[in-house]
């Protein structure tokens with residue numbers, strides 16, 4: 001059976017270039033980057049070159065880029081370790097940010113969560129209206145992982161910068177799909193994760209604008225200015241840098257190709273299942289994402305049937321231990337629990353083909369019609 005992977009927002013296949021660089025680094029550059037001898041210096045060079053290349057791609061200075069274990073750590077760090085104060089965020093953040101804010105709340109911090117519209121986007125003024133003199137942090141994701149809807153982060157960041165309020169953005173889904181530049185975003189903190197753009201799992205970055213008064217999440221030695229200690233992973237660093245370079249390089253070409261396939265998927269599905277609805281707006285959305293609701297169809301059952309036919313998609317939120325939670329993103333957008341549970345997320349990537357999309361649409365309509373019969 002031909003397998004079709006349409007779950008790139010969960011993770012993406014490792015890019016060939018990243019793999020090659022990683023293999024040679026794993027083999028030959030195994031020193032501890034903190035060691036002063038030649039083995040250590042070689043590892044240090046691999047780490048710092050990667051840091052420089054990644055920094056250049058997001059408009060940052062190398063000293064503002066900190067390697068972490070991935071998006072979850074970066075979000076947690078940015079949210080838990082800023083000086084205390086009232087916080088403003090949205091109701092559609094990734095679990096990493098959402099649960100970090102819940103932890104903050106349990107410690108007594110006041111957290112405001114802004115709701116999106118039915119289109120999946122929050123309004124910049126709704127976020128800015130909540131900001132007061134005691135606000136210590138605003139966190140709004142660049143693009144949502146379930147709907148792909150791009151949030152008005154530039155507008156928010158610009159205003160917050162004028163007001164001197166620290167702004168964090170989770171750019172994990174956005175990086176490699178839309179231009180991400182820390183200055184035009186006006187952010188003080190930005191999270192990214194390598195495996196979402198064809199890099200390895202287990203590595204990401206937190207961008208920290210110099211002068212941002214963030215404390216440690218991880219305690220240890222003096223690595224990364226003592227702010228994010230722990231022995232660095234040269235192979236992960238070079239893999240992330242190589243993947244990001246290629247992702248940014250081909251963003252326009254691959255983006256146009258993927259967007260066209262995504263639009264075709266939506267069109268073909270609607271032709272065959274006329275009452276299927278796209279969740280979230282059509283414009284201002286990442287090129288990879290189609291989040292579709294099939295009225296009257298149980299999403300997790302559909303997902304399982306799709307898997308049996310070789311099509312890998314997602315029910316939006318990850319399912320934990322076989323239990324699919326209702327998506328907090330879709331319900332925040334105003335969908336009922338039932339409507340949210342009828343929704344499936346398809347996220348396309350560079351290795352998908354128009355033939356796969358054609359085949360997926362046929363498989364979907366076959367299953368949906370069968371489930372309805």
Ligand SMILES: *Cc1c(COP(=O)(O)O)cnc(C)c1O
Pocket residue numbers: 009010069070071072073075094096141143144145170171172173193194196202203204
């Ligand atoms: C995947 C994802 C994360 C978590 O990143 P990991 O590297 O998997 O921990 C955080 N935020 C968003 C928006 C994501 O899509």
